[in-house]
Each structure stands twice: as structure tokens, then as C-alpha cells.
Amino acid sequence: MTSRRPGRTQARDLERYASLFSSRTQNMRSSPMRDLMALTARPEVISLAGGLPDTSTFPAEDFAKLMSHMAVKATARALQYGPTEGIDEVREAIVRVMAAEGTDVDGDDILVTTGGQQVIDLVCKTLVDPGDVIIAEAPTYPGAVPTFSAYQAEVIQIEMDEDGMRIDVLEETLERLDREGRRPKFIYTIPNFQNPAGVTMSAPRRRRLVDIAHERELLVLEDNPYGLLRYEGEPLPSLYAMDGGEFVIYLGTFSKILSPGVRVGWAAAPRPVLQRMNIGKASADLCSSTLTQLFVAEYFAAGQWEAYMDELRALYRGRRDVLLESLAKHLPAEASWTRPEGGLFIWATLPDGLDTTDLLAKALSRNVAFVPGRAAFLDGRGGTSMRLNFSGVDEDRLREGVRRIGEVVHEQLDLLGSLTGRRPGAIPRPSERATGAEPRVDPALADVLHLPRREDDASRRSSS
Amino acid sequence: MTSRRPGRTQARDLERYASLFSSRTQNMRSSPMRDLMALTARPEVISLAGGLPDTSTFPAEDFAKLMSHMAVKATARALQYGPTEGIDEVREAIVRVMAAEGTDVDGDDILVTTGGQQVIDLVCKTLVDPGDVIIAEAPTYPGAVPTFSAYQAEVIQIEMDEDGMRIDVLEETLERLDREGRRPKFIYTIPNFQNPAGVTMSAPRRRRLVDIAHERELLVLEDNPYGLLRYEGEPLPSLYAMDGGEFVIYLGTFSKILSPGVRVGWAAAPRPVLQRMNIGKASADLCSSTLTQLFVAEYFAAGQWEAYMDELRALYRGRRDVLLESLAKHLPAEASWTRPEGGLFIWATLPDGLDTTDLLAKALSRNVAFVPGRAAFLDGRGGTSMRLNFSGVDEDRLREGVRRIGEVVHEQLDLLGSLTGRRPGAIPRPSERATGAEPRVDPALADVLHLPRREDDASRRSSS
Secondary structure, eight states: OOSSOSOOOOHHHHHHHHTTSOTHHHHOOOOHHHHHHHHTOSTTOEEOSSOOOOGGGSOHHHHHHHHHHHHHHHHHHHTSOOOTTOOHHHHHHHHHHHHHTTOOOOGGGEEEESHHHHHHHHHHHHHOOTTOEEEEEESOOTTHHHHHHHTTOEEEEEEEETTEEOHHHHHHHHHHHHHTTOOOSEEEEOOSSOTTTOOOOOHHHHHHHHHHHHHHTOOEEEEOSSTTOBOSSOOOOOHHHHHTSSSEEEEEESTTTTOSTTOOEEEEOOHHHHHHHHHHHHHHHSSOOHHHHHHHHHHHHTTOHHHHHHHHHHHHHHHHHHHHHHHHHHSOTTOEEOOOSBSSEEEEEOOBTBOHHHHHHHHHHTTEEOEEGGGGOSSSOOTTEEEEEOSSSOHHHHHHHHHHHHHHHHHHHHHHHHHHOOOOOOOOOTTSOOOSSOOOOOHHHHHHHTOOOHHHHHHHHHTO | OOSSOSOOOOHHHHHHHHTTSOTHHHHOOOOHHHHHHHHTOSTTOEEOSSOOOOGGGSOHHHHHHHHHHHHHHHHHHHTSOOOTTOOHHHHHHHHHHHHHTTOOOOGGGEEEESHHHHHHHHHHHHHOOTTOEEEEEESOOTTHHHHHHHTTOEEEEEEEETTEEOHHHHHHHHHHHHHTTOOOSEEEEOOSSOTTTOOOOOHHHHHHHHHHHHHHTOOEEEEOSSTTOBOSSOOOOOHHHHHTSSSEEEEEESTTTTOSTTOOEEEEOOHHHHHHHHHHHHHHHSSOOHHHHHHHHHHHHTTOHHHHHHHHHHHHHHHHHHHHHHHHHHSOTTOEEOOOSBSSEEEEEOOBTBOHHHHHHHHHHTTEEOEEGGGGOSSSOOTTEEEEEOSSSOHHHHHHHHHHHHHHHHHHHHHHHHHHOOOOOOOOOTTSOOOSSOOOOOHHHHHHHTOOOHHHHHHHHHHO
16 A cells, blocks of 8 residues: 555546536545645655644653543543534633634634634535635635635635735625625635735724625634734734624634644634534534544643743744745745745745746655645636745755755746746736736646646636 | 533524525534434433444553554654545555455555545535435435435435345336436445344345446445444445445444544545545545544554454444343334344334324433434434434443333323324334324424424425
8 A cells, every 4th residue: 555645547437437426526626735745745855835733843741641641531432422513621622722812702602623624614515505706815725725616616816915815805896796796605814824825914904804794794704723823923803803703704723733633623603604514514524533622622721732832933933034034045036925924834926937836846856845826726826926834844954945946946947038038027916917928837747736727727717 | 611502593693694505504404313412411311312332341541552652653643634545554454444344445445534424425525416316225324314415415215124225126216217317326325234224235135236336337335334243143245345346435434343533434435436535525624633543553553453343242232132122021012123133223113103203302301312213214204213222321221211212102102092092003114104194293302303394394205
């Protein structure tokens, strides 16, 4: 047995089963991060592609102690089914974690999920029919793209700047949709240290977004995995806190503050929505692991979690700084990148004419990886950008990784110059649409990564 | 915080959000077993409603030892994301477990899932569009009913007898569908110790079912959570083994042989189907818990699992016998029930004129619970039947539970006799359609349990 994904399909096999597949499978796209995980599993690869916290910082002896404690108290319970909505102790821990971010929540308004990802899936299940509109940021979380696609949503992505989603553009879009008689099912946003852009929504924009939700009775899905990972500046109130739980669905997770391997996330939502999400969850996986929920509860009851957060923040702040320095050192002067105050990601944009999907193939051959920008869009944009993670790799490897990326970028720039005689173009802002420059996606790689190819781009663009 | 489910909804709240809900929410039904879990959590309640293995049989010291071992070797890995398809070690354990049932499987044909329930969800996601036909058994697994409903499938349920699904009826149904130009997306069966009926599909019927799948190029979903829990008689080959992995999707789980709290199940499936299920899983929850997968792998590597299975079999065999004896002692002569050779459930059918949903309300007031038969049908049938679990409750409580159920049944029979002057009718077979007798479902309870009410029954019946 190998660790690769299920084998490539023979054409004749596909034909045999194709007529049995649901229409949603036509839209389903695999996640580039998931696919890259397999490609980057070898230890010699420096992967800035994942969104992996550094779990090696968690002391093995603490882990063993918590588990032994749980065994003494609750082996039978840990191994048994639990309630769909989650065990009480973990919902109590969630109330404390949200309080640490200044957000009050009632434990009965919480549904424990199998990671934050399941919240996105359940919100779509509860709200989205094929063809329905979801509003997201441009770029958006690459892991949400396959979920939105599986539910056959039409996703409209709203430009961002250094203050997060452009609420003026959002309002124009809502006006246009109004005139077309369409109401978006929800607005998806990551207000803190956005994945992948790294920017944070300003307080006035948060206020305005919540007001819009109330004025128009629109639901907002606030995805907040990184809120506690702030390295500088003042925390801002959550949309959920501003809204009072009327129109905001809050997505939280222990993945980035403790462990993604426990697969414990949560939603806090208005009751009628939460109730349907609960039913949707029961039909999807009955309940999340009781064993890992009890582990999470033990961990938060042990009272060391805030000290561990301090440790993580210090570690990741240092790595962010190293990544920023390395980018300045190795990327060409025409490149630009965001400077996040927290979270895990930096979004870098290369001179126009370069294509990061194309570049990834070359980067992989030098044992370094990133997420190509197209993975963060549903409409083919993002070809000149890349998402770089700084939490999962130590400082020396970060430096070396960026050095290799810089090498590949400069080679491509030289090649581009000698082929076309043209100078690299102006630096596009993160939110700008890629210009008419030829996307030069290696079709084989696009296939491996399930990225949109040129023909897909065209069809996607025309439909949104 | 209380342990109850998310609060009841105010009518005005519902209105506010209703227009945002997807059309599938109209079809979504909550799982009666899940709802009953909350109602039966108090220790004074004897619940024969769950499908709970007795996890108190797993030694706490073994649990602690396995966990410490894992901490030393792999804390960082246990806490980290894993590949969508599952970690290699757990897929190796799966290959061994399937081999113990006489089924060869390639580790690359396996997708690890968040419990067996997720396999049902992913198969529907991959194959089912609204209105598509799924063929299931009558009765079928009550936990599959909400999933089939969420995917807006039309479910046709095929009668069973003591040899499992009536393949002659299946063939007639397939002929009829053929004439209507309809091809079912898959045939769902639990061949071993069926949930809820307790019957096992005979070898000739297995052979014939696999032949039909090949002749008609139809997919079969073989749900086999209990195959290793056989208390008497000879094991029969799996459909997957007979088929060679061409048209059979195999669903396995560690829930009943180790622990449901780890939420680790799996699918073995033809590659083109598995590949799409993998994409569907990544969009649903990224991956299953690495921590619990490593625990499962450690447990199977430790080599004691077959001894533990012997222990479980001895325990559950004894409980099954106690339940059978108690039913003979406490149910009226006109009642009938199945005698399973393994698994966790007995299906009992009461004299015509009684309604088990109605009865459940009265049973709960005496602190005993079961799953009413209607939960195992999508068309309103099953009103005179109930599913009784014998794995989760010790022998004394089983005896006392059945005594209380018997008391309630006799009281209802007396009431029925004095109200109508009529004798209880003939004993319906498990697979027979409930006759025209008035269903007397308490509307409040039907609401709590989200069971179909009379008006729902009528509309469901007319559409299938």
C-alpha cells in the first residue's frame, strides 16, 4: 500500500460508472491543498502549501497525561457514541474560547462539528440549492471552493483591500442582485487574517456588514479559525458579537489553537439554522468523535491553554517575520505581498505575465511548494498570486523555501523577457482581475491539482 | 448549559429564515435514534433504542497504555491533519479485518471515513440527484432514512423474509423500473444480521444479487457493521468478495467491533467511485481524526483484537438469548419477532391494531425505550413493529426493560379491545405493509421524534 490518492481512472472504467454519477460530481473539484499534501509528504520537500499548525510544539508528556486522565475517568464514554450537538464539556470549553475573543455565546447555540470544514458543508446543505448565490471574498479560502462547487452554487467574489472585503463593492453587488430578483443565501467571510490574503476586516466595515445583514435579512458565515493568533495590533470584535446571533453564523475550530487531528470545530448560529444543521450533521456522520472531544475538554479544563497560545503566537510571529524578510530578499522588485497581523498566511502577487500554477510544477521539482492563487477563486482569477504558509515550517526551512521559489520566479521572468521581449507588467493588487496575459498552465499539473484550465476559466467567467 | 438539543423554534423565527433554506431541508428528517439518545440519557431509563455496543467492556488500562504508546511515538502526527483517504496504518488494519471475514481488498481501494454513516452520505453525494431511485430493504437502517431523505431520493423498499431481501421482488421491481425508463442509482443492503430486522441474506440470494448487479451494471452498497458479531451458524461470503470490487461498494466500521466514539469507518469501492467519494469527503470534513485513526492502528497492531471479539460475541450472545426469552415471556401470543444469528437487533411485530410510535410515549413514561418501526421505512409502514437492541444493556436490565414494554403492550391491547370490541388481528410478517388500521400516533411525540404523521404518510405513499 502506498500513501497516494486512489489511483488514476481508466477511461473505460469511467464510462461504465459515469451514467450513475450525480450531476454535482460534474462540479466537484478536489482541493489543491489536499492533493498537494500527498505530493509534499516527502521530508525533503519544504511545503509552504499547507495550513498546518506546528503540532510538534505540543509536549508528548502532556498528551500522555491528558489521555491517561481521560482513561481513568471515562474510557467507556470516550469510546461510545455521543450526542449529535457535541458533549457538554466541549461546548463549555467553546464558550470559554469565544469569551477569550470577547464574544458571548450560549452553549445551547453551539453545534460541535467534525472540524471547521464541516460547518461550511452543513451551512451549504442547509441553505444552498443548485444555482443559488453565495458571496465570498476574492480570494477566498481554497478549501471552501470544492464545497461551494459540490453544492452547485454560483459564487460571486468581492474584491478586498488591506481593510478586508470592500463593503462598497458588496453593496453594489447586492443592489444588482436585487434588480435581478436574486437573494444570496449567505455571505462568506474570514474577517481575521484572511485565508489566503492575510488581511483583516476593519471595525467600520464589520459594523457596516452586520448592518447590511440586518437591513436585508441576509445570513453571514463568519469563519474565524485564527482570531486568537494575533501577533500585533488590537483585537476587533467578532461579527457574531456585533450581531447578537441573529444573522451571523460563527465558525470556530480547535485546529489552529490546539490540533487539527482531533477534528473538532463548531458552529454558533441562530436556532432555526442550527437545528437544521444538527439534522444535516446526524445524517452525515451521526456525531463527532467523543474521544477527541473529551481530550479537548480535558485540555481546556487543565488550564494551560492560554500559556500554550502565548507560545504559539511567539513562534508564528517569528516565522511570519522570517517569511516577510525572505520575500523581500528573494522576490523581484515588481512583486508584492500582504503583511498579516496574525494567522498563518501571506498572499504574494508576482509580476504580470507569470503564472503560479505553471510555476508550481517547477517549484515542486526543486522540492518546494505553495498554493497557486487560482485555487482561491472560482472564476479563473488568481493566476499571478500564491498563498504562502508560515506556521508549519521552521525558520531555516522558510528561508530556504523562499530562496528556491525566488530562483524559479527569476528564471521564469528571464525566460518571459527573452521570449517576448516585454517587461513584466505593473504589479496587480491582490484583488485585481488577472489581465489578458496568456495563462500558461501545464495541463498535466492542472489535472493533478484539479485546477481550472483555460477552457474552464472561460466558461466560469461567463457564468458569473 | 443543558444536554438537550438546540431549542425549539419560535414560529416568527422560522419565518424569518425559511425563505433562505434549501429545498432539501423540506425533506430532511431527524434521526429518531439520535433524538431518543437525548430522551434516554437519564440513567433510570432502560434504552433498547440505541445501537450502542457495550464499551464498558474495554479495559481502561489498555486504553491508557495504547494512548501512552501513541504519545511517545507520534504526538505531533496524532494532532496533525492526515490524508483524506486515511493513514496507511489504519488501512492496513482494515485489510486485516476484512480478511478475517474472508474478503480480500487492496489498501488503495479503501477510503477511511468519519464512521460508517459518512459512507452512506458520500455514496449519495456521488450518485444521487433529487428524484433518483435508491433500492433498500423493508425495513431499512433507520439512520440511512434521514440521509436518503436529505438527498431527495425516491426510496423503494423491497420486502424481506428470514433469508433477507426477496430477490424475486427485487427483480420484479427492476423490471418495472426498466419499463419506466428508470435505473436505480444503487441497491442498499445489510446482508448480515440486518439492522433492524436481524435477518441474514442467504448464500444463493447473495450470488443472485451480485449476478444482477453485473447483468444490469448496477451498484450495490453492502453495509456490513456486524459481520464479525456472529453468535452461531457459518459465516457467508461478502457481496464485495463475490463481486470482486466491480459493482459492490463495501461499508465497514470499527464502531461495533471496537468503538463508535473513534468515528472511524471505511468504504472499499471501484476506483472511479472511490475517487469521487474522496473528493466529496475532502469538501465535507477534509479528513477523519488522525488521533483516533492512530489509536485504532495501535489497537490492531497490539494483536489482542480477536480475543476481544470473542469476549464481545460471548457477551452479546448471552444478551440476545435473554432478550429472546424475555420477549417470549412478556409479549402477547399474537406478537412475533426475529431470531438473529448475530448483530445487535431484534425486530418485533405486535398484533395488528397497535401502534409502536404511540406505544413509545407510554414506554418512555415508564423509563424504557425502543425504536418505533416507522423509523425504518420511508413510506409510513412499520407502525406495528419495533427495533430492540440487546448489546448496550446488561441482562437484568434487558429483562426489566422487556417486562415494562410487555406491560404497556398488554394495557394497550386491553384498551383496544374495550374500545373497539375487536380482537387483535393476524400477526403481520416483518415485511408486510401495515393494514388500514387507524394509526394513533401522538402528534406531539411524532414531532419530537420527527416521525412521519398521518398526512405525511399519505403523501409519501402516493409518491412511491
